[in-house]
Each structure stands twice: as structure tokens, then as C-alpha cells.
């Protein structure tokens with residue numbers, strides 16, 4: 098009261114009897130301010146803060162953005178900081194897949210996924226798939242609306258974020274299951290299993306926000322959000338079961354015909370390329386692997402591309418430099434870029450990193466200590482302490498990025514290469530404990546490389562053909578969600594480039 102009365106800019110988080118600091122948190126969540134609020138708390142507290150929830154609710158957590166702590170938790174003392182049982186319960190729809198696994202199960206899944214997605218074959222399949230989806234999905238849709246734009250004074254706005262979600266849903270489904278749902282078509286169809294996927298993510302967020310006893314009770318009785326979760330899970334599991342059944346049959350037919358199997362991720366696993374014992378390939382195991390990969394590769398890229406297009410539209414100087422680079426790399430050619438051309442797009446790469454610094458697709462990472470420990474910042478923690486790493490706030494720390502941290506500056510990521518690199522512009526090395534959008538240490542993202550290829554391919558194809566303008570007055574704010582989406586979507590108007 099004293100601080101407010103004196104118009105003090107410092108954030109005061111009262112620790113009330115019984116309810117602890119929960120009111121401050123809830124107030125900020127309900128006013129769309131969660132990420133900014135946490136960032137201000139981090140700046141004010143020197144990078145680490147202990148949040149105390151209601152008595153006996155078991156929701157206390159330590160939140161940190163200190164790179165030394167992050168390094169310690171994610172790498173140096175990695176074994177003391179697994180994801181923990183609380184998160185495992187919240188993420189139960191992901192089954193025993195890689196996101197929800199710890200220990201040996203996690204290790205063997207990581208090896209399998211790593212060995213399959215980092216092959217030239219998978220890389221080719223990915224480029225082919227994105228090319229197909231751009232040519233037959235995104236570009237025709239933008240072209241259609243853009244024609245209207247050029248001929249009519251008031252063109253209909255498009256929700257670009259919605260288009261990105263549809264594009265990445267089709268792409269990742271095709272890559273993982275070999276099936277293209279055609280969610281991104283001119284008619285913008287409604288697909289029950291795609292909607293179910295969204296509901297599952299929303300209810301996972303809900304579980305993060307209420308005490309475990311509340312959502313577990315709701316699940317037991319079958320009411321509220323948990324009822325929605327059960328229905329959505331049944332629907333999405335039905336879709337996955339069908340995909341697995343079809344793939345099993347195809348794999349069998351191909352074996353009989355002795356044809357070379359060179360398809361999607363699921364086919365590669367079933368054909369024994371991953372070296373997994375056939376006895377282990379139960380429907381449940383395959384369901385978990387596939388579901389986790391769909392989660393990993395869909396919304397992360399959709400969110401990053403949405404923020405990228407918004408930032409570029411707001412920064413014409415960056416847009417100009419990207420277009421100049423694209424002209425240099427691809428000449429007058431407007432065909433799909435090759436792998437070599439994508440590698441040469443250094444400025445565009447910097448713009449993508451800069452987007453993920455300011456708007457990381459995964460804004461928070463959860464860990465839970467096993468044993469008591471002392472963090473490099475000097476904070477002593479008990480065993481079983483929940484820890485939240487705020488990736489969003491890390492991208493906004495002056496101590497890490499300098500005084501111009503709020504500027505969208507792809508140049509931050511570019512430097513002059515060595516003599517071996519012929520002194521060309523190259524992407525600078527930035528330690529993973531500073532730039533944590535893909536996490537760091539043994540659990541670092543396995544799809545980082547393919548994510549950049551996809552994002553650069555989509556961005557270069559769209560920007561060369563279309564000018565994107567954000568609809569005047571459209572509010573762009575991050576949603577308080579486990580994934581960094583825009584709360585009201587991204588309403589834009591597109592026109593053909595001259």
C-alpha cells in the first residue's frame with residue numbers, strides 16, 4: 098500500500114498468511130501480464146526468486162534466470178534435476194514418451210530419435226514435405242487473399258498464426274506418420290483430432306495453474322476441464338491408433354514385396370532401422386513416441402514463425418536486409434531454396450534466433466531437485482524443490498544481452514568468419530546457457546537443426562512473394578500458456594510483392 102501510494106515502480110509481492118504469494122500471481126495471469134511480471138521480478142531480485150504458494154498446497158517453486166544456475170541445473174549437476182513426478186503427472190497424456198521420461202527410458206528414446214532424424218534421408222523427406230505444403234497449401238492461400246487485396250480497397254484479414262499452426266500440423270504429421278491431414282487447405286477444414294490436440298495442450302496448462310489435488314479430483318469425478326481432456330484424449334488416441342494400424346499393414350506389405358522402405362519416421366521404426374527390438378514395438382510404445390514428436394515439432398515452429406512475421410512486419414529495416422540477402426543467395430529465382438541456399442541465409446538465421454530470444458516457443462522449463470543442493474547463486478534448496486527456468490525472461494536480461502536487449506537486432510547473431518571461412522559472415526557461437534530457447538545440456542532439443550531448416554524455408558518462400566502488414570490496431574500479446582502463442586492470433590493483410 099505504501100509503495101503503491103508513493104507510486105513506487107518496484108514490484109511488491111506480499112506473502113499473505115494462508116494464500117502466500119498466489120494473489121499476485123493470479124492477478125498478473127488474469128491481466129495478460131504473467132511473462133512481463135515474472136521478468137520484472139527476475140530483474141528486481143537479481144535473477145533468482147523463491148515463490149511461496151498457499152500453505153500445504155505444495156506449489157512453492159524457485160524461479161531463476163541466472164546463467165550459472167541454468168548451467169548447473171541443466172548440465173553440471175543434471176542428475177539431481179530430473180523433470181520430477183509432479184510434471185510427469187501433469188503431462189500424463191504424453192504417456193512414457195521422451196518429454197515425460199527420465200533415466201534409462203529417456204536415454205534409449207533419445208538415442209533412437211537422434212539416430213533417425215539426423216539422417217540425410219529424413220532431411221530430404223523433410224525438404225520435400227515442406228516444399229509440397231508450401232506449393233499446395235500456404236502459397237495458394239496467401240495468393241488467393243492477396244489477389245483480393247490488390248483489387249479491393251478492404252481485403253479480408255488472415256490469421257497468420259492459424260495458418261502456421263495448420264501448416265506445421267500437416268508437416269509434422271506427414272514426417273512422423275506419413276499421413277497428410279490436409280488441415281491447411283483453402284477451405285480451412287475443421288478436423289476433430291486437430292482440435293483435440295489443442296484441447297489437450299490447453300488442459301495441460303490448466304493443470305499447471307491449479308493445485309494437483311483439484312485437477313486430480315476433477316479427473317476422478319470426470320468434470321470441468323478434465324472431462325474435456327478425457328474426450329480429447331480419446332479422440333486423438335483414436336487418430337493415432339488408426340495411423341499405427343495403417344503403417345503396420347504397409348510395413349508388412351512392403352516386406353512381402355521386398356521393396357525398399359524409405360519413408361516417414363514410423364515406417365523407419367517399424368522396418369527395424371532404429372534397431373529397436375520388434376517385441377518392444379507395441380501399439381502403446383509407438384503411440385507415445387509419435388505423440389511426443391507431434392508435440393515437439395508442431396507448435397514450437399508455428400509459434401516461432403508467427404512471432405517472426407510479426408517482428409519483421411514491425412521492423413522494415415530488418416525486412417529489407419532479409420530480402421537483400423535472399424536476392425543475393427537465390428538470384429531472381431523464386432523456386433524452393435536448396436539445402437545449400439538455406440545454409441547461406443545467415444542474416445535470416447540471425448533473425449530467427451532473435452525471434453526465439455524475445456519470444457521462445459517454450460517460455461518455461463520445469464525441474465525438480467532430488468537431493469538438497471546449493472545453486473551457484475548461493476540459494477540453498479531442499480530435496481523435492483520445484484524449479485522453473487524462465488526462458489522468456491532470460492532473453493530480456495540486460496546483464497546477458499546488453500542495454501539494447503529490447504531491440505530486434507539479427508546482427509547480434511552474426512560475426513565475420515575465420516580465414517578458413519573466407520572471412521564471410523557466419524552465425525556467431527552463443528553459449529546454450531545464455532540462449533536457452535532449445536534448452537541446454539544432455540536434454541537439449543533434438544530438432545534444432547530441422548527446426549531452422551523448416552523455419553528458413555517457410556520464411557524465405559513467403560517473404561519473397563508477399564508483403565505482410567499487421568492489421569492496424571490488432572492487439573499482439575503473448576498468451577499465458579505453456580507454448581508462446583499470440584493470445585488473439587496474428588491478423589494480417591498480404592499483398593504480392595512487385
Ligand code: HEM
Pocket residue numbers: 195196207210390393394395397398401453457458459462533534535536539540541542543544545547548
Ligand atoms: C522452433 C522450434 C523448436 C523449439 C524452440 C524447441 C525447443 C525445445 C525445448 C525447449 C526442449 C526441452 C523441452 C523439455 O525438456 O521439456 C525441446 C526438446 C525436444 N525437442 Fe525441440 N524445439 C523445436 C523444434 C523441434 C522439432 C522440429 C523437433 C523434432 C520433431 C523437436 C524435437 C525435440 C525432442 C525430441 C525433444 C526432447 C529432448 C529430450 O528430452 O531429450 N524439437 N525442444
